[in-house]
Amino acid sequence: MSVLDLARPEIRMLEPYSSARMEASGGQIMLNANESAWEPVGEASAGCNRYPEPQPQPLLQALAELYGVQREQLFVGRGSDEAIDLLVRAFCRAGEDAVVIQPPTFGMYAVCARIQNAAVIEAPLAQDFSLDIPALLGAITPAVKLVFLCTPNNPSGKSISRAAIEQVAQALAGKAMLVVDEAYIEFSDQPSAIELIGRHEHLVVLRTLSKAWALAGARIGSLIASPEVIALIRRIMPPYPLPLPCVAAAQAALSSAGQAAARSHIDTVREQRGLMYRSLAELPGVREVLPSDANFLAVRFDDAGGVYRRLLEAGIVVRDVRKYPNLRDALRITIGTPEENARVLGSIS
C-alpha cells in the first residue's frame, strides 16, 4: 500500500495547472506570461512585474537546512494555514471523509474541514490537556483521513511527548495521515517530530516562520513530509503561492543575522514566560496559570471577562478563550517585551 492511497483519487489523477514559470525560465527576454515589461514604482516591489518562482530554490534550501530535511520533503506556502487547507483538500472527499481534532485546540483544522465539507470528529484532550490516546484512537473510523495534533498546543501551551506521537503514528499507519502542527516548538524543549518522518510515511509536520521567526506578516509556512506527499501537495498548490517580497523577508530572517536575532528573542520569551508564570500566579483573582511550552500563557481568573475589559481599557489586547471547552474562565496572554509584560501585570493587579 502507498500512503497516497489515503488521498482523494481525483487529486491523484488530476492534471496540475502548468504555469508559464514552470514551463520555462532562465531566458533573457521573457514574453511568455503576459507580464509587464516595466518594473513597478517603489523599492519594496522591485522585480514584482514578474511572476515569482512557485517554490524558490534558495528559500527551499534555507528551510531544508533549518529543519534538517531534503528539499523534496518540503512544501512552502502562505503560512501553515494554507498547508492545513491543502491537506484537507488533498485527502478529504466532500461529504464522505473526516478529520479528528483534540479540543481545545487551534481553530483552523475544523474551519478548513468544514469548508471542504469533511466531518470534524472531536476527541477532547484530557482534563489536564494531555493527549487522551485511547479516546483519540477510539475516534478513528474508516472515514478519517487526517488526524491533527498540535504541540505545543494552542491555546493550552502543553506539549505532546515524542513517545505519544510515535504511539499514535504507529496506530494510524495505513489508516490516516497524522499531521503534527509545531507552530510553537521553537519555544519548547521537545524534539521535533520531523525525525520520525523517515519511519512513518503518513506523518506530516507543519512549521511556520510566523511565531518564533517574527514573520507573521510575510505568511511563510512549511509542510514537511515524505516526497510522495509533497509531490501530491504541489499538484494542487496555487500557481504562485509565494509573493516575491515575502520570499525576500524570509531569506533575511534565515540569514545568520536573522538566526541570531530569532535565537535571542526566543531566549527572552522563555525567560519572560517563567517570570510571567510566577508573577501572574501570585496575583489576586488568578485561579491558575497553565504551564506552557509556547510563547503564551493560558490564565484562569475568578472574573476573566472583567480582566479582559480592564486590560482593554489599558490598551492591552489579549485573547479571550472562554469559548473553548475546559477553558471557560481563561484568557490567553502572549508573551511580549519585558516592558509590555510589566504593563500587563500592572493592569491586572
Ligand SMILES: *Cc1c(COP(=O)(O)O)cnc(C)c1O
Ligand atoms: C499561529 C498558528 C498557526 C498559523 O501559522 P501561519 O503559519 O501563520 O499560518 C498554525 N498552527 C497553530 C497552532 C498556530 O497557533
